[in-house]
Amino acid sequence: MKTAKTKKSEESAEQKIIEAARKLFTEKSFDAVKTRDIANEAGINLALLNYYFRSKEKLFEIVMQENMQKFFQSIVGIINDEETTIREKVELLVNRYIDMLLNSPELPIFVMSNIKSSTRTQFQGRFRDSFLMKQVQKAIKKGKMPDMNPVNFMLNVVSLTIFPFIGKPMIKNSHNMDDKQFLELIEERRTLVPKWIDAMMKVK
Amino acid sequence: MKTAKTKKSEESAEQKIIEAARKLFTEKSFDAVKTRDIANEAGINLALLNYYFRSKEKLFEIVMQENMQKFFQSIVGIINDEETTIREKVELLVNRYIDMLLNSPELPIFVMSNIKSSTRTQFQGRFRDSFLMKQVQKAIKKGKMPDMNPVNFMLNVVSLTIFPFIGKPMIKNSHNMDDKQFLELIEERRTLVPKWIDAMMKVK
DNA sequence: TTCTGATTTAAACAAATGATTAAAACAGAA
DNA sequence: TTCTGTTTTAATCATTTGTTTAAATCAGAA
Known part of the structure; x- marks a missing residue:
């Protein structure tokens, strides 16, 4: 054995x-x-x-599966927690993602390059049916948030958090930054992204 | 001949x-x-x-060059216009990028996957030294914008505009959307991203 | 110890791949 | 037309690449 x-x-x-x-x-x-x-x-x-x-393909599929898991798994718990507010969820999401991406900065490009529209993942509709989506829809209906496609709310959180890691080489290049400066940038975002999202929710 | x-x-x-x-x-x-x-x-x-x-490599370099050009060129003019306000520039940037990306949705992933930190582009420091950056720095100094790394301002505009195209398959998958719905999402962002950026500038 | 099945190895294979060659086709000038 | 340099072609080459094979090694059971 x-x-x-x-x-x-x-x-x-x-x-x-x-x-x-x-x-x-x-x-x-x-x-x-x-x-x-x-x-x-x-x-x-x-x-x-x-x-x-x-085969190489089979091996790749396993890695694919694992990486998708890693990328989506962490947030499923957060967005379906019925005890937390939208604001709290945003804060948790941003922090969770930044922590994960500091350790695996290449993950987003992997996921984005390898998900094709055809790819069937275990995360089909997981966002759409999440508790967070329901909270956002309710907030909009109550007039506590501007009228918009709720998907765009979620998309904002994700964009502001993940894109910096996807664009890291571009950012470092076009702003002549070193790794230390990039890290400072990210740490500032950890605090500010939730505040920015908050401000966006008050747009009329 | x-x-x-x-x-x-x-x-x-x-x-x-x-x-x-x-x-x-x-x-x-x-x-x-x-x-x-x-x-x-x-x-x-x-x-x-x-x-x-x-060789294949030489050919690739030409395509690389062209794509980088296409990706960055369009905005250089906008961010260095000394006649427009920050707000106007944001609106122009968002619209310009959305128009371009609707025609070439694969461009961001190409650029992000192929710029390595080592890559020397003709766009080195072009953002950092732009007129927009100077405007943002001044606005912060004058207290018209919250205190933050000005790079993060630029990064927000770019994140909110470009990420949806990078994440398109993921978005369509996790929200069970078709192409028409995705387009509607983008068109909503054309209007809202400038407003959101505006709201973010008022965070204290 | 011997036996058995699982694991590991070096070697080999066939197909794919980037590149080259030498000859053919072509276009314009003289 | 003939000549000259350029462009195009089919065939070929040397490597690389994913995979297989058959033999060797190993670990545990009997």
């Missing part, structure tokens, strides 16, 4: 392959990553890739 | 190759696009690609 090893140095080959694949597929495109790159990164024999995962 | 053909049906092979390359490289990654794909799309013999452009 070889399953369920705990020590990192004695990880199963299967695990090592998945980790290498995740790293490489997340930072480069499917075609840019070669099976030999994955084998090298994992420190295993090339043939093991097909032995355990049948 | 064969240069400078005008009729579209009688385009030079060189032009046909560039157009095919632009189309394919803009919608798929460098490695996903094969030289034979480009040749087929252009309807020319494979060897002409190397005859005119030396």
